[in-house]
Amino acid sequence: MSQPAPETATGGSTAAAPETGSATSRSVPQAQRERLLELDGLSKSYGTVHANRDISLHVERGEIVALLGENGAGKSTLVKQIFGLIKPDRGTITIKGDASPIKDPRDAIRRGIGMVHQHFQLVPVMTVAENMILGNETTSRGVLDIDGARRLVRELSEKHGLRVDPDAEVEDLPVGTQQRVEILKALSRSVDLLILDEPTAVLTPQETDELLKVMKELAAGGTSIVFITHKLREVLAAADRVYVLRQGAVVGEVATADTDARGLATMMVGRDVVLRVDKDEATPGEDVLSIRDLVVLDDRQLRAVDGFSLDVRAGEIVGVAGVEGNGQRELVEAIAGMRPPQSGRIDLLGKDITKANPHETHVAGIGHIPEDRERHGLVASYSLADNLVLNRFSEKPFANGFVRDFDAVRQNAEALFTEFDIRAAGVSAPAGSLSGGNKQKVVVAREMSFGPKLLMAAQPTRGVDVGSIEFIHRRIVAARDTGAAVLLVSAELDEVLSLADRIAVIHGGKVVAEMPGKDAERTEIGRLMAGDH
Amino acid sequence: GGTSGPATGSGGGTNSAASGDCSSAQVFCVGLVTDVGKVDDKGFNQAAWEGVEQVKGELGAQTKYVETTDPKDYAKNIKQFTDAKYDVIVTVGFLMADATRAAGKQFPTTKFIGFDQFQADPVVPNVTGLIFHEDQAGYAAGYLAGLMTKTNKIGVVLGQEIPPTQAYAAGYENGAKAANPGVSVSKVYHPAGQNAFNDPVWGAGEAKKMLAQGSDFIFGAGGGTGNGALQETAKTNGAGDKIFCIGVDLDQWDTLPAAHPCLVTSAEKHEKDGIGELLKQIKGNTIKPGNFFGTAGIAPFHDFDSKVPADVKTKVADVVKKLEDGSLATGYKA
């Protein structure tokens, strides 16, 4: 249940939750409002896919408008057109009364539009300062004014309370910080309209709240914001108005004051959505995974996991909660055999798998839903059938010794298709052609279908729409109920709270607290995650 | 000028006005197959072709060449000519020896001239090898350099290390030492590889280095690679006064004008003459199987005639004569 129940959002039950829960308390007087953006009949097709059809909407000055919709509903397509990245087939975009077409991003920037993209648009090997000025450089006698850029970064981070080091290289920064850089970059050019495409997908709760606060301050200062997210809590907390998209068309518009999470979800999916994970009490069995004093180095040879110990028993879900960058990734990779630990010991069902490679851990019974599905979980150009046996291609019945058995591969895929409700043209469609939610279902299907002893799920619902989240959560619980041990690693505190039978809070690479999931307190865990213990 | 247009189209059968039927006894047809390389290579392919062209008029011959691009095509390229019933086929280069002998056995009525191909016993009756003593040419050149060097340092830049370059190098070194025991000879072979004989830039670099280290004679003996050395020497300060270069294989005064500023002479195999001589023998039916030894020596001094001291000239001429009549050995054993 990553979509919090409405009372969590409106009730302000967490200390860090944003103060302003509804739009009515916004301080910008109605009279001052001016139409900043107006879309009229905007349509865009990719071949036969109508990514946007006849979309008309408007944004007032100082208003925060949320775009909501399932994966592939056309949200990114819509905002990319506003930013000049792609051209509409039909329709007009009017910005501050000017309806001339937006030629390219440069034109959009010139006309006061800033955008934070769903996929980071930062150059990884460059510093924050360099990224900040890219495309808008100041030079003195031909030489880049890097000092000026540093100053700019410092000033901006001061102003918006988003701290970043101007000299850090972007690729060394945790994703959350990279997101801050993205936001600062968008703000570094004076913007009237700020577009945020799923900015919170990679943020921790604290970071999210920070961002929502910044957004509201900006709005108060007269900046308009278009905000895309899959998280209803955020919509309700920050936005004034919501447009809901389904299959490329606007299917509803509503003021946040007049709706709740459930209403939004229903509008989005077109049916009633179960926003709650329904599960029975866990009946834990024997120890499946036992980790002792694990030390794992990260890519920079620092001790990311530093003396981590934890047990996971059969039939229970243990949630590892923590701010991203506290060793979760390295922990998961070490268990999966993708990153050799420095010291310590990992046992699976009493067998030492500390030095096992990914193949051996798989054989030993670990199902691993990786954090980064595009990078690790799937081969985009392979068929779904091949992706569904990606780590089992050499096992019977998918291969007879050396030779692969395509019939078995196909049958497997067809079975999983129905079982996991994967929506694609067919089992031979390339994985890259699926929407994010369906991609994730492919990975989940693969990792659950072989009956793992330990299911390790890292950020299993990141960037996935409500309908798919619901489905994936139910499958995880189902896996537990059939006796698998589940290790859930998620930066989504709500997800951990609603799924886990036991919660381990990770900070600085070690477990700083363990508690039963049943009566865990959101605030308490938030405090522990932040290192306050 | 010996650069008589080899590339101007005499290679093909385009000028059909001249092409008669080679199978008829009246038409005397001479075909040439190059080693990998082209008839304008300033080296032995060019020399061989020019030798053919030189006597073409005199013999009333019809001539044509085929350039080899892949060493595995030797037999195939020879067969182009045997199929067209050519009377004589000249094959250039040691590497073609096997293919030439095989073709000779297969086509006993066709005459073959194997340029640079030593014929070991048993000889094929219709194959004659045209052989030169590279060491003798090198010896004469080294003798000249040994007499003339002021720095007592001379150098030689070679292509790949194979028998002909070894012979040139050994002859050069021995000749120089014979003329001047105090002389030191730097020599360098191109690293093996596809371009050992066609890397003028490398040759130039090596010459530059040798000159900087005090050599005042550079012998460039390695096709295009050696030519690079000659050109570099020609460009160096003092070229023609204090610094000299020596060409190789044929009189490079004709083939490499860029080297004129330093080119005293060339260690010459009289290839053109050899080919011409053999073709005449074939026409006159006096050719003998086995080996025909062409002469080797040094080319005329051309513009340097006045710069080479008279006593040097006589001494060198003397050595050349002794080498020719066999009374002087170069000390190189193949």
Place this chain on the structure above:
Amino acid sequence: MADPRDEPSDGTPVEGAVATETAPPPVLAERGAPPPPTGVLGLLVREQSIIVPIVAVIAALAIGAVLIRAQGVNPTYAYQSLFTYSFGTADGLQATFEKMVPLILCGLAVVIPLRVGLFNIGAQGQLMSGAICAAAAAHAVREAPGFLIAVIAMVAGILGGAMWASIAGALKATRGVHEVISTIMLNSIAAGLIDYLVNGPLKDPSQSYPSSYPAPDGAKFQALGFVPIGLPIALVLAILVAWMLRRTTLGFQFETIGRNRHAASYAGIKLGGMIVLAMAVAGALAGLSGSIEYLEIDPYRYQDGIAGSLGFDGITIALLARSSPLGTIPAALLVGALRAGSSTLMFNTGIQPEIVDMLLAITLLLVSLPIIAKLIFRRHTAKSSALASSWGS
């Protein structure tokens, strides 16, 4: 954390609900691609990987005709001489076939690493090293029966090539040395070492020019009519490689690494080992082609020029074949025929053999520029996979 307003789940499978209450989103195999046409056009579109190269060759010949005309030669006559010899005569056909053998094998030696995302510029050195190992082995067992010598020589060639290529593979796998540099360097090192060997330990003293001992007579490959023995070997290997890449777990591992290295290591594929293995297999093929050159082609010795530029031609073949193993066969046939016919072309018309390079370059250009496909098939143009994208890894 349960939302009291949520209706309690009644156990109805939600999948069912989804299916009935919302239409599934329009997901197509190729998102946004128009539906594939049917009928004759459909056939053409599906077979465009075959049609495009054919059109490209025809177009290249047309452009070549202009060049030939510029030399004052009748293009029809020129092409007639070229292809009549290559395909119409027993000698020519044999020459074409002989040239195809190493082209196919070296093409495969480039194709396989490409699948793993490696660019093998080292087929040249691998071929040479295979050839010299074959020569050394054949000489060492020269007293054995001819057939056995041939087999031993081929095995030695395979091992020699594989070993040489594995060096580049191992340097890549363990030390991250870019295979483009290492294979370039290894080509030069092979040339140097072999030059030493044929001047020293392996030199046939009866030859004045550096040259290995000849293959013993019994071991020499005899052509079956005009079909050299190497040809069936190469063809079978091309088919085997295609089968290996497509149907076996090994091929799957290669392919997975090439397409997504991260996913491959996640899936338990041992990257390092596979990289070395892919290079070794490639080297083995190049090495085998070296030993076939030694056993099949006059003068049956390791001599300068045995490798020609075959290793680099392998790159051309692989690209002409669009990195498909079976595609190397027609690509090699084309290149082999052009090369075989080039001397006849010169003999008959005086046109320089370099024209062949020009024709190949134009063909390659037309095959790989999406122009032709776009002109013919428009929106139905198939995407070809990028080779260059692995460059940086």
Place this chain on the structure above:
Amino acid sequence: MEWVKRNQITVGATVVVLVAAYVFYGINSNVATSMFSGAWFFAVPLVLGALTGVVGERSGVVNIGIEGQMLVAAFAAFFSASASGSLVVGVLVGMLAGIVMGAFLALTTVKGLMDQIIAGVVINIVATGLTSFFYRPGKVLSANMPQWNVPILSNIPLIGDVFFQSGPIALFALVSVPVVHFALFRTRWGLRTRSIGEYPSAADTAGIDVIRMRLVNVTIGGIFAGAAGAYLSMEATGGFERGMTAGRGFLALAILIFGGWRPLRVFAAALFFGFTNALASQLQGVVNIPQQFITLLPYLLTLVVLAVAAGRVRAPGAVGQPFVKGEGS
């Protein structure tokens, strides 16, 4: 000084090399000078060729056609110089030929979306075919390329002799290295170039015209390969030979990677290679090992150095990948 701190290894290595060079110079000035000159003589085309690679690959376009670019330029430079009787014309035409070949690569790959490696291979084949097909023997240059002595600098012992008494193209190479380095890391053009080679969609969203910039960079970058070609046929020698690049374009590619796509390191790598080459030929006949073993020293040492210093180079992130607007973000 902060720069020195950040580049400790580079600075340290440079100091060590310089000290060693001068010690050698002290022992035998003739041999030392000639060997270092030889190294630089050998390195010039590698440096220039690699600079073409730097500009292209930093913009995201792989260039394995450097060999062909150089060959065509060498051909064009020599024959135009010889036909016009003007060296200046020759050099300019050579550079222009490099640019034209660069434009070919740019148009086919950036506009035509052709695979970059294939385009490079096509360039190489076309270059070989064209230059041998249209080669004409017997042409000469009207004059030698001049030797320039750079005032003051040419008087520095060793360094002056090696670097500052040379032909115009070698000096051009010498100047180009720091200029390109500076441009790449300190100017607006450089920042943008690196961004389109690392992560073009980021550049695109920042308002940079990726396609146009790639086209321009890859085209203009050809000027260095063009200069390298002119160097080969006009400055290093005085004539064109078929295939005279003799693999230098591929070596330049290796040097480019060896130098980690950074001009200064490329310079160092090329000099290193040039020096081992000079060392190898110096040792021939001096030490009693077969010549073949000595001459493969440069290649072997390069491999060893790379293996030891492994993992330190990293290609530009988007090199090899075509950019299509609107697909990336």
